Amino acid sequence: MKNESHEAIPNLGGSLARIESDLGNPTRLGIVASLKNRDRAEFKLLRDSLGVSDSVLSRHISALEKAGMIEVSKGYVGKRPRTWVSITSGGRDRLDAHVQALRELAGGGSDQQ
Numbered sequence: 001m002k003n004e005s006h007e008a009i010p011n012l013g014g015s016l017a018r019i020e021s022d023l024g025n026p027t028r029l030g031i032v033a034s035l036k037n038r039d040r041a042e043f044k045l046l047r048d049s050l051g052v053s054d055s056v057l058s059r060h061i062s063a064l065e066k067a068g069m070i071e072v073s074k075g076y077v078g079k080r081p082r083t084w085v086s087i088t089s090g091g092r093d094r095l096d097a098h099v100q101a102l103r104e105l106a107g108g109g110s111d112q113q
Helices: 012-019 028-035 043-050 052-067 089-105
Strands: 068-079 080-087
Touching: 012 028, 012 089, 028 043, 028 080, 043 052, 043 080, 052 068, 052 080, 068 089, 080 089
Parallel strands: none
Antiparallel strands: 068 080
């Protein structure tokens, strides 16, 4: 076993400060990550890809919308109502900062992948 008392510990305060509390839940992180590289996604697609119920997805979408990370729009395809979700530019920036902070905390440094 190494003598851990003499090893340097990196200063992680800056990384911890950039962790987004709104993305601490895996479902919320999955929602914004799913939206990052697309214009928008239909509610049903998000629900099926994340493997959650309608009510669970609705709660998390509402929380992310309130936090300003996503936008919700409603409309129709033919006569069927549809709900679409898109990430805001601020939401995209916050996701990127959150992911970078997680990389730093995990020991990956500040290198972008």
